[in-house]
Each structure stands twice: as structure tokens, then as C-alpha cells.
Amino acid sequence: MFKKTSLAAGVAAFATILFAGGCAFAEADKSGQVDYTAMTPHELAEYLIFEANDGGGFNLAQEMQEGGTARDRMQQDELQKACSIIGDGKPDEETMAAIRTAAQESIVYPEGGIQLGNWERGRELAWSGFGYRVGHNYDDHNVREVGGTCYNCHQFATDRTGGNVGPVLTGYGKMRGTSEPILKYVYDMIYNPHVYFPCTHMPRFGSSGFLDKESIADIMAYMFDPESPVNE
Amino acid sequence: MFRKALLALPVALALGATAHAEKAPEEVLQGLIDSIDSRYLTQSEMNIMMMPDNPALWVGIDGEELFHAARGPNNVSMEACDFGKGPGVLEGAYVEMPRYFEDTGKVMDLETRIMHCMTEVQGFAADDPAVTQRHGSGSDHMKLQTYIAMQSNAMEWNNPLDHPLEKAMRDAGEVLFARRAGMSDFNCYACHGQSGKQVRASVLPDANVPEDWTKAISWPAFRVGHDNVRSSQHRVRGCYYQMRQPGMLAGSDASIALISYWTDMARGQPAILPDMKR
Known part of the structure; x- marks a missing residue:
């Protein structure tokens, strides 16, 4: 009964969305053009992505590395919707709390606890910007493994130049040690940083499936292993 | 010298106080650097030094010839084309794009307007390489875009938002700018x-700092790392690529909405055309 009721409610809600959308999109002027000025900016943005120009403003039919098509990848999940704020501000406290909770629930820990992997592989993964790019120059994951793109935003060992969008991580393990809480913190930050920083710009490398567990362990080794150049 | 100044005077008067037609692109950039403390504007001394010899200037000269040549099945030049200020009027046209065009009923950026003129005015088939080849210094597109854009050098970005469609596209562009996905x-x-x-x-350029942002959106620019002159549409494509979002279709209304918004963000700042970038 509960299932039936909620399903009915869901269908009703969906119909409302369809109706509201249909209203805005169906209003065509004399030339048969859809009237963009009748839509809200958000409605128009969605229309331009998914409908305009005979099938959308993007190459939506392209197949994605993770499965599905570009159309699927352009759909926003709850977090992406909540964190898409004009002016780059933060949502209200309640939403932030809900984001934190959902982030915590998304994190899957390795069986037997968080272990450090191979720092040498981690060094290359932290440097690599390869993976999940599509469009005109598709990243073929069969040719090269997916990297972590970490150096785009962070400085690690100073033998290579990193970005400064995120904090400097030089000497990370040397300064903080390898206690269970700090390993958990870094694992969480890589897996889903919204647990600590709701609407951060850092990607959810674990929750999104961008990096697998082995790659996360190797990148963490690069940060924590005493032999790693990060901790020289 | 005196004569040149006399000739230039009416032009300067006609263009008003905002235009500095005699300013070289590197002088426009220097003016911005002098006005604000910006790591972005000053990051490449080499590029600043090379700007007087910017390879894009030569692409623009090729574009001038191409613009005035009778071409296509209709054997007419681009002079018959209206870029927003009347047929053949290029002075200041680019800094007021994207804009609404009555003849198409659409908001168009420079690239889509050139395509429109190639097909509708000059009579090229939609699949003619002149129309479809959008990238590279050797393409008709980049030659024409560079030449047309250069006629707006040092002028202030001022894309019109008076028409409801211009406003709608700009506002949708703002949403796209903030839209997370992928x-x-x-x-x-x-x-x-x-x-x-x-x-x-x-x-990186900061969209909240108009002095940064005018350089960021000053395309066409010679991309040193690409060894080619690149367009606004090429930049948009590259950004979505790096964001791991799907390939934006060149000339799509989504791309024009985004370009409308980013031009609005640089409003009032002088354009550097052509620019030189890393």
C-alpha cells in the first residue's frame, strides 16, 4: 500500500514536471520557433542542453566510459543540483547538513581497513590528467589507465609543478603521521570531500567511480609513505 | 604625421570616448596590467613581449583579403553581410556580439554569423569546407573572425541586452556557467x-574580475601551445572537455548563451584583439 501510494505520488509529481515543462517548451511563435523568453533561465538552460538545435546543444549521443551516453552524464544528481549556485555561494544550512549526510553514506571503506598501496604508481596517478574526457578527443581507458588529476589543483612533491586551487600537500605524511583518523580523513576527502566541505569544487573520486580502491590506496601511499618524494 | 592626426580625429570623434583605435593590443593589455594587480594578466612576460609580432596579426591580414573578396556561388563579398551595425560595418561590431539579428530571429555570435553569411549571402553549401572548417589559422573562419574582431580592438565589451532574447540567452548562460555535472x-x-x-x-582568469576577464574572453587569440589562432567556440569546447562534460556543439544555442554571459561579465573593459595566450 505504501509502495503504491508513493509510486502514485511520484507519477503525479512527474506529470506536473512534464506539464510545466511542456507548457514552456510548447509555446511556439509564428515561425514555429520555441519561445525562449517564456522560460525561466533554468528552464532555458536545460532546454538548450537537452532539446535545442535538434537534439541538444551537446553531443549527447556519445557513449561514455562509465556506460550510458553523454545525455546521462549531463543529468544532474541531487548534489550537483544543490551546489549549482549562481555566484558560487553555498546552500542553506539544512541543505549543507543533508549533503554531508549523503556524502558520508556514499563512502565505502575497504575490507580490512584503509591500507596504503604503491607510492610509485600513486605518484604517476597523481600527476596524470587522463581519464573520462569525452567529446572531440575521447579518453580511451583501454589505452591508458585513469589518473587522479591531483596535480591540476594541488602541489605535492616539488619536483613537478602543481596547481593551487586546492591546498598544498607537500610533506603531508611527514607532518601528520599515519594514524587511523588521518588516513580515514584523507580517504574520505578523496572518496567524497563533501562530507567535510559541502559544495567543494573537488570531485568525488570514489563516489563517482572516477578512481577505484587500488588507485586511491596508491595515491594515498604517495601522500603518506615515508619513501615518497612528497615526504622528503 | 600632422595629416595623419587630422584624419584620425574625426574617426576618434565618431567612435566616442571609449574607442582607442590607435592603441595596439599589447598597449591595451599594458593598460589593464597598470590598473590592477593580477597574476593572470602578468603570467607570461614572453607572450607580452611577443605580442607586437603576434602571428594572429597575419591571420587577420589574410582575413581582410578574404572578407573583401567576391566568393561563393553568388560571387559576393562579406561586405554585404550585416554584423549588427549595418552591411559591411565592422568597426566595433564584434564587442557588441552576441546580439539578436532580425533576419534570423536568433541571437548569434561571430562564428555563427559568419556561417550564416557564407551560406545565405555568398551561397556556400552548408557542408562546404569554407563553412564547416572552424579551427586552425589556415581556416577561412579563423581568418575572417580575426580580421573582424580586430576592428573592435581596444573597444569596450558591450553586448546588447535590450532584446528579450538577448536577455534570455545571457541569463541562461549564467545558469550554464554555474551548472555542475559530469x-x-x-x-x-x-x-x-x-x-x-x-x-x-x-x-586562471577570475570571472569576477572584469580586467582579468576581458583578456580571458579576447578571442581570437594565438594559442602559443597550439601554434594556431583559436576562437571563442574553441575555448568553450576546451573548457567542457576539461570539465569531463560532453562535447558542446559549436554554434549551438547553449554555446551562444554561455558566450553572451561571459561577454556580459567583461562589459566595459577594453578588448585585446587579437590576443596572445599560453
Whole structure:
């Protein structure tokens, strides 16, 4: 009964969305053009992505590395919707709390606890910007493994130049040690940083499936292993 | 010298106080550098030094010839084409694009307007390489875009928002700028929401700082790393690529909405045309 009721409610809600959308999109002027000025900016943005120009403003039919098509990848999940704020501000406290909770629930820990992997592989993964790019120059994951793109935003060992969008991580393990809480913190930050920083710009490398567990362990080794150049 | 100044005077008067037609692109950039402390504007001394010999200037000269040549099945030049200020009027046309065009009923950016003129005025088939080849210094597109844009050098960005469609596209562009999606959850703020930040070795322009942003959107520019002159549409494509979002279709209304918004963000700042970038 509960299932039936909620399903009915869901269908009703969906119909409302369809109706509201249909209203805005169906209003065509004399030339048969859809009237963009009748839509809200958000409605128009969605229309331009998914409908305009005979099938959308993007190459939506392209197949994605993770499965599905570009159309699927352009759909926003709850977090992406909540964190898409004009002016780059933060949502209200309640939403932030809900984001934190959902982030915590998304994190899957390795069986037997968080272990450090191979720092040498981690060094290359932290440097690599390869993976999940599509469009005109598709990243073929069969040719090269997916990297972590970490150096785009962070400085690690100073033998290579990193970005400064995120904090400097030089000497990370040397300064903080390898206690269970700090390993958990870094694992969480890589897996889903919204647990600590709701609407951060850092990607959810674990929750999104961008990096697998082995790659996360190797990148963490690069940060924590005493032999790693990060901790020289 | 005196004569040249006399000739220039009426032009300067006609263009008003905002235009500095005699200013070279590197002088426009220097003016911005002098006005604000910006890591982005000053990041490449080499490029600043090379700007007087910017290879894009030669692409623009090729574009001038191409613009005035009778071409296509209709054997007419681009002079018959209206870029918003009347047929053949290029002075200041580009800094007021994207704009609404009565003849198409659409908001168009420079690239889509050139395509429109190639097909509708000059009579090229839609699949003619002149129309479809959008990238590279050797393409008709980049030659024409560079030449047309150069006629707006040093002028202030001022895309009109008077028409309801211009406003709707700009506002949708603002939503797109903030819209997170894809494998990295990125939106445009991920790279362009803070000052002085860099991705790897490249200092990023901050969309909130108009002096940064005018250089950021000053396309066509010679991309040193690509060894080619690149367009606004090429930049948009590259951004979505790095964001791990799907390939934006060149000339799509989505791309024009985004370009309308980013031009609005640079409003009032002088354009550097052509520019030189890393």
C-alpha cells in the first residue's frame, strides 16, 4: 500500500514536471520557433542542453566510459543540483547538513581497513590528467589507465609543478603521521570531500567511480609513505 | 604625421570616448596590467613581449583579403553581410556580439554569423569546407573572425541586452556557467571563481574580475601551445572537455548563451584583439 501510494505520488509529481515543462517548451511563435523568453533561465538552460538545435546543444549521443551516453552524464544528481549556485555561494544550512549526510553514506571503506598501496604508481596517478574526457578527443581507458588529476589543483612533491586551487600537500605524511583518523580523513576527502566541505569544487573520486580502491590506496601511499618524494 | 592626426580625429570623434583605435593590443593589455594587480594578466612576460609580432596579426591580414573578396556561388563579398551595425560595418561590431539579428530571429555570435553569411549571402553549401572548417589559422573562419574582431580592438565589451532574447540567452548562460555535472562535478567557477589560482602552471582568469576577464574572453587569440589562432567556440569546447562534460556543439544555442554571459561579465573593459595566450 505504501509502495503504491508513493509510486502514485511520484507519477503525479512527474506529470506536473512534464506539464510545466511542456507548457514552456510548447509555446511556439509564428515561425514555429520555441519561445525562449517564456522560460525561466533554468528552464532555458536545460532546454538548450537537452532539446535545442535538434537534439541538444551537446553531443549527447556519445557513449561514455562509465556506460550510458553523454545525455546521462549531463543529468544532474541531487548534489550537483544543490551546489549549482549562481555566484558560487553555498546552500542553506539544512541543505549543507543533508549533503554531508549523503556524502558520508556514499563512502565505502575497504575490507580490512584503509591500507596504503604503491607510492610509485600513486605518484604517476597523481600527476596524470587522463581519464573520462569525452567529446572531440575521447579518453580511451583501454589505452591508458585513469589518473587522479591531483596535480591540476594541488602541489605535492616539488619536483613537478602543481596547481593551487586546492591546498598544498607537500610533506603531508611527514607532518601528520599515519594514524587511523588521518588516513580515514584523507580517504574520505578523496572518496567524497563533501562530507567535510559541502559544495567543494573537488570531485568525488570514489563516489563517482572516477578512481577505484587500488588507485586511491596508491595515491594515498604517495601522500603518506615515508619513501615518497612528497615526504622528503 | 600632422595629416595623419587630422584624419584620425574625426574617426576618434565618431567612435566616442571609449574607442582607442590607435592603441595596439599589447598597449591595451599594458593598460589593464597598470590598473590592477593580477597574476593572470602578468603570467607570461614572453607572450607580452611577443605580442607586437603576434602571428594572429597575419591571420587577420589574410582575413581582410578574404572578407573583401567576391566568393561563393553568388560571387559576393562579406561586405554585404550585416554584423549588427549595418552591411559591411565592422568597426566595433564584434564587442557588441552576441546580439539578436532580425533576419534570423536568433541571437548569434561571430562564428555563427559568419556561417550564416557564407551560406545565405555568398551561397556556400552548408557542408562546404569554407563553412564547416572552424579551427586552425589556415581556416577561412579563423581568418575572417580575426580580421573582424580586430576592428573592435581596444573597444569596450558591450553586448546588447535590450532584446528579450538577448536577455534570455545571457541569463541562461549564467545558469550554464554555474551548472555542475559530469564525472568531476565541475562548473565554470571551479576554475574561474577565484583570483590568482592556477591549474598546474597556468594562472586562471577570475570571472569576477572584469580586467582579468576581458583578456580571458579576447578571442581570437594565438594559442602559443597550439601554434594556431583559436576562437571563442574553441575555448568553450576546451573548457567542457576539461570539465569531463560532453562535447558542446559549436554554434549551438547553449554555446551562444554561455558566450553572451561571459561577454556580459567583461562589459566595459577594453578588448585585446587579437590576443596572445599560453
